[in-house]
Amino acid sequence: MHFSIPDTQEINDGSGSTYTSFNIHINGVFHCTARFSLLHSFHEQLKKEFGVNSLPPFPPKKLFQVTGPKLEERRQMLERYIQIVSQEVVIANSDIFNQFLLTAQQETQKEEPENVSLDIYLMNDHKISISIISTDQTEDVLEAASSQIDLPEDFVYYFGLYLVQKEESGDTSIVRKLQDFESPYISLKSATKQAFHRVVLRKSFWDTGFDDDLLANKVAMNLLYVQAVSDIERKWVYATKEQLEHLKSLQQKGSKREFLRLARTLKHYGYMQFHPCVADYPQPDSSVLISAGNKELNFQVQLKPDIVKEGSFKITRIRCWRITTTVADKEPEQDNTNLELSFEYLMARDTLQWITVQSQQAILMSMCLQGMVEELITKKQGKKMKKPSDRAKRGKRTFARENSFASGLSHQNSTERDDKHLSKPVPRLVTRQVNFSDFKSGKSKGGQNGDSVGNSAFDAAIGDEDL
Structure with a gap:
């Protein structure tokens, strides 16, 4: 994962006072904003769980408000901190880390949990409508979509949810794979403010040998087939004129399994x-x-x-x-x-x-x-592909609002994000x-x-x- 804190913003706390909040970007996209006290509480939770020796230095607290060069120094130190801890697999996969980011996204976007309908698309524009909680994380949504189409649990995590953008040409461009620390509903809602986006179900593995595991199941095979047809049509997969004619003939006959067997022999099958x-x-x-x-x-x-x-x-x-x-x-x-x-x-x-x-x-x-x-x-x-039951053994992640994370986020939730107060980035690498x-x-x-x-x-x- 790629973390950065490229800038800060001044937020009004509703009582006439302001405080500085740090804008956290993940994989090149704005994810949330968090004040120093919240990030410090996050650090303290990680210390309790993993020990101080497992963590990089955290910027020290200051008695008075930090401004000017000192604020820029703090921004850089916080960016460095979150970049480093995100690279430690045990920490990045922990409930503390993921739930902090999920809750921070929810509070930044002022999204209260509610029953909503979310449309998940296949690459052929087929729509799967599912009922979820607006703050459900990615794995919850993936499992709900898989259940809706009767995809066996053994094959759920062979697939993933991706955010794609519709371009002016009518083609779709893959923006990124949705991660478990975010809510697909909130991420889609936020992205659609700038341009038309949708959430798409695609396979999430690279080794085409995994196709063999899926071909025996009708639902899994259909998902592979839909994606293969799409990739061939958009010329991600290379085929001769004769091969394309053969593939078209198999499509017309409804011979999906044979279509996939031929497609797998083509150059760049399974590539992005x-x-x-x-x-x-x-x-x-x-x-x-x-x-x-x-x-x-x-x-x-x-x-x-x-x-x-x-x-x-x-x-x-x-x-x-x-x-x-x-x-x-x-x-x-x-x-x-x-x-x-x-x-x-x-x-x-x-x-x-x-x-x-x-x-x-x-x-x-x-x-x-x-x-x-x-x-x-x-x-x-x-190792084998994980299953929903493997995840269930850990129990559902909880994030009590009484803890220090939620206290800071609740305070932040009472304010409005004001983009005009964003500090101007300085030229840098x-x-x-x-x-x-x-x-x-x-x-x-x-x-x-x-x-x-x-x-x-x-x-x-x-x-x-x-x-």
Whole structure:
């Protein structure tokens, strides 16, 4: 996950006084705003659960209100803190961490729990309407949607919920996968204020071998079929004219299983394709089309109008990667951020090289990389896909309003968010994600500033056949 606190805002507390609140962005999107006292309470809860030695330093309390350079210093320290703790898997997967973010989102958007209807779509525009509580988290909503279509519990977490945006061209663009620390209903409601969005059910695995687990079940197979048809139609999957004709014939016959068996043999089946972007490889300012899948990032580089060079970067040879954001000094109403994904790649046995991609979908690319790495490691460890019953054993997450988190959030809920009080970002380079273990040991994984995501598959999975 990519956390940042790019700016702050001054909030009126309703009595004529104001306080500073820190705007927390997750995976490139505004998630919530929280005052220092709330974040300090969150830190104290983590200390009780995991011990002070498991946590990075937290900014100290001050007797008087912090302003000017001291406020900027506190913002940077808080950003650093939340970036680091989010990289510790045990903490990031804890009920404290996820429930804090879920409740903070709820209170920031002033969303009280109520019965609502939420529409979940498939890639063919088929709509699944489910009844939920507005503050239900992502896994609750996914399980409700799966139950609605009679998807067996063994297959629920082969799929995920994604936020997609409808573009002016009529096509849909995947924005991000919804995480368990957020409410799909609130996230959709918030995103739709800027543009038309919808929540879509898609498969969430990268290894096409998992398809075999699903083909024997009619509901699961239909979900795979719908997505395969969509990916082929939008040309994410490459097929010859003869293959397309064969696929069309199978569609007309209703031979879905045979359709999928043929589709799985096609180039880039199961890949996610991103918008055209710019990379510094094989040369500066190269126009490139990137796809992620099959344990690799595939580059199609436009060398000349009629010449395309293709190459792939295997995830087992990516040593680490990072996301950076350049904030330009532009007018406030203009988009003033540029995202970059940089990864350090093992070109030869003793040669590592940094490659940088400039894309507004850089964070989505990073999340895809992380997903492929985690899936590869999980499979090598012999672990299986989790089930709803596995999650139920932990019990439903609770978050008592009497505790310190809720007290701060309730106070915050009585105020209105006033965007005109947002502090203006200063031009700077912000690294979105860091490696927790490297911070504690003081070691760097490489790169320009050391704030990189170490790839656990680099050492665990690479072999001579990868070189």
